[in-house]
Amino acid sequence: MYDDSSYDDASYDDASYDDASDGLLSLATRAAGLAGGPVTIEDDASELITYSPGQENSDDARIATILSRRVPDRYRTLLRTEHLDERLAGSSGPFYADLRGAGILPRAIMPIRAGDTAIGSIWAIVPSSPSPEQRAALEESAALLAPLLARQAERRLAADARRTAAVRALLRGGDEAVETARELPLGPGPLAVVAVRPLPSALAPGPGPYDGRCHGAYDNPYANPYDDSYAGLCAGPGGPPGDPLRRALADLDRRLSAFQPGGLSAEIDGVGYAVVPVGDEQRLLRAVGELPEVAAGVGRTVPGPGRLGRSRADAELVVRLLTRLGATRERTAHIRDVQLDALLMRTVDLAVEAGHDPLGALAELEEYDRRRGTSLLDSVDRYLAAGEDARLAARQLHVHPNTLRYRLRRAQEITGLDLSDPAAAFDIRLRLRLRALRLP
Structure with missing residues (x-):
């Protein structure tokens, strides 16, 4: 739903970084050739950054990671059980992990660091412990990948800041929202605001603060991971697997972009907001209703960005209501379906x-x-x-x-x-x- 290209930073004009996706893909392909097996490159939250073309000598873990653009939870649990996360955190060079007992092909694993900070890792499927030449190749690949991943993180953080500022302006409505909308790939209307907030049961500790890197959104929602033409850098907003709010926003973006592109989303003060064009309201409600772990409110549909402030107020009111009611009703609602309870809630608040x-x-x-x-x-x-x-x-x-x-x-x-x-x-x-x- 959100298109980073509308926020390209002109200051990033270094030719070596003009196409980070191609650069990372080339390095992944090169690393796979040197290591002698297919490679995936992940960030420090187990999100897929890129992967080498070709699916020969692959296994279910690699395929599932490519399909979901992140290491699935069942494999992350296994990696923790095998203490691979600890080895990654404490290693500066490649190490070998034989996971065949768990139905996973052996891996040569190489941490990617920017100084003392772990920012990612290379996972190469290999038949046996890497040779000195393979170890050297993995170390060289990690050194080449580190500045690209760090630069990508910086660009993502800058894009996130600009996106958040734009969403803030849209949510205020009025002339400011109208002017902001003209600079965005946002249709003239009708529009609605969706607000999401994590349910208390979903607020489990996560792996750390969001760092601005790609976390789970797709370049193309219809991409076939077995088609080498789609091998490359993932893009779009999202958050680490332990962050239900950012995960919900990324999930909403993916669902809506399939049938109603052109929206914009951001997290603001602990609440997730999405400004979405409304072509089919029922499909919008179904997409929002499928979001896990969050209470989601949909505001009234308004004819244009100037009135988005009203839709935002609706969406926030619905989220407050659903959060307060907890498990006693649905997790998602449109303002028109809960108007009476919303009015009563405001009466309660005024009385208190x-x-x-x-x-x-x-x-x-x-x-x-x-x-x-x-x-x-x-x-x-x-x-x-x-x-x-x-x-x-x-x-x-x-x-x-x-x-x-x-x-x-x-x-x-x-x-x-x-x-x-x-x-x-x-x-x-x-x-x-x-x-x-x-x-x-």
């Missing part, structure tokens, strides 16, 4: 800000349950949800109907609310909904 408890009289009942270890409030909730059918609610609570009736009487005594009064019952239902929308 003003020093009021949105539960009203039910707050006393909640406190009573907390102190006594009872479940009067939940019993009231289940009773009303069952259409005030005491027998049905009792079955759902796995208690005798008389037990439920006793709980309801106690709840009425504590709160003074009459459950038989339709107005009081509506008030309780509304406040119970507000209860679910409170901040933890």
Whole structure:
């Protein structure tokens, strides 16, 4: 979805770096010839940078890495089990790893360093421990690759900064967004904003901060890894495998670029944003709904960039709502589908800000349950949800109907609310909904 070419930095005019993809591919091809086996080159987060043409003498691990543009999790786990990550971190020269017991062909592995910093590695399939000549060839290849990878990282960081600035301008809407859109491959409209935020369950420690290098996006979503014409440098935004937000943005880019190119995405203040042309809203919602590990909100579709501020506000509101509700509903929603809950959430926030408890009289009942270890409030909730059918609610609570009736009487005594009064019952239902929308 995002095209780096629109942000080419004119200062990078050194002919030796004009085509980093071709340079890396040439070095990968050369390294494969010298090492005597196919080569993949990865960054320090196990993302594929490039690979040598030809799939002879390959194995499933290499094929899966090329297909997904990163080392699949099952192989990364194996590499950690075999302590290869530790060997990479501590090695300055090539070493041999015989993984045939795990169904993987042996590898000669060479770290790529920029000074003391590991920035990548070369993985060559070899039949046996590398000879002195092969070791020298791998060391020479790593030395040649290091400045290319470092330069690519610098360019990626610069492009990321420019992309983020452009997305910020678009999200503000108004004249600034209109002017920014004219400089981008962004259609005149209609447009919408998608906001994504990691779910708490996805916030596991990752391998480190994003360094600006290519992390998982495709040059061509239809590229065939067995076709040598597509062997080369991957491109596009993304993040390390442990970063669900950047991974979700890269995934969204790939999904949308297949049918609606021309959008722009960036991470801003811990939230991922994508400004996307809307040709088929249902396909957009399906693509967003397939994103794992995140809550995703889609704002209203607007006719042009000048009104993107409204769509952004919608998307942010949906994400806040879904994050607050947690696992009680879908992880993805369009603003029109959650307008009532979004309005109620804002009501809750305003009440709390003003020093009021949105539960009203039910707050006393909640406190009573907390102190006594009872479940009067939940019993009231289940009773009303069952259409005030005491027998049905009792079955759902796995208690005798008389037990439920006793709980309801106690709840009425504590709160003074009459459950038989339709107005009081509506008030309780509304406040119970507000209860679910409170901040933890």
